[in-house]
Amino acid sequence: MSVIIKENEHELSQELAKLIETASNEAINDHNGFFVGVSGGSLITLLIAGLKGIRTDFSKWKIFFNDERVVPVDDPDSTFGAYKKDLVGKVPITEDQFVQIKQGVTADVAAKDYVQQMAQYFTGSWPAFDLLLLGMGPDGHTCSLFPGHPLLEDDSRWVAPITDSPKPPPARVTITFPVINNAKACIFAMWGDGKADMLRRVLVDKEDLPVNRVKPKSGKLFWIVDKAAGKYLKK
């Protein structure tokens, strides 16, 4: 595991972009495509800032959602809606490069449909993403895997529905830990004072929180944070 502490949000987004560029170019050289999973929330701001500057063949990207809220795309809670509004058109990525969650159905149906869509890109018992870009919520959740929730133990499905998310909206779909830990690389990226206390609990105290269950089996794990978020971490 590598923990990288950058001076500020700008430097953090540049560092994140560099790692994404490397992962993308390696994947494209290796299998002519880059399969990346993205999260919602504050990560999007970092991506908007960083992705503009990277040199890679964006046309080879296929973008999956690590989790998504079961809401219409034009709902402010929709993660795809946020990427569509904030990223598409600003970097050379088109809407059809996103693997979208089925609309107008229950979380259960959306999760099953998402697995079928994923299976068009991955063979093997678990999908092997080239890179997962992860966020951490204030309670230590990642994707839609929340502390104390039974889904933390789900090891039978690629994607699970959740209808009792403690963070609204309640209905979501999420990739599961076996999928996360089968990825070739995972990056947590975050900034700001608001993340500092939870980062201490995760990286210093090593509490059993969902984010600490991210342990890619044979992949790399990075935590990239700014000085404010990393103020309790040793340099």
Ligand SMILES: O=C1O[C@H](COP(=O)(O)O)[C@@H](O)[C@H](O)[C@H]1O
């Ligand atoms: O609800 C969610 O929260 C987490 C963390 O978001 P943040 O805004 O606190 O960074 C996010 O990673 C996840 O994708 C999202 O659905």
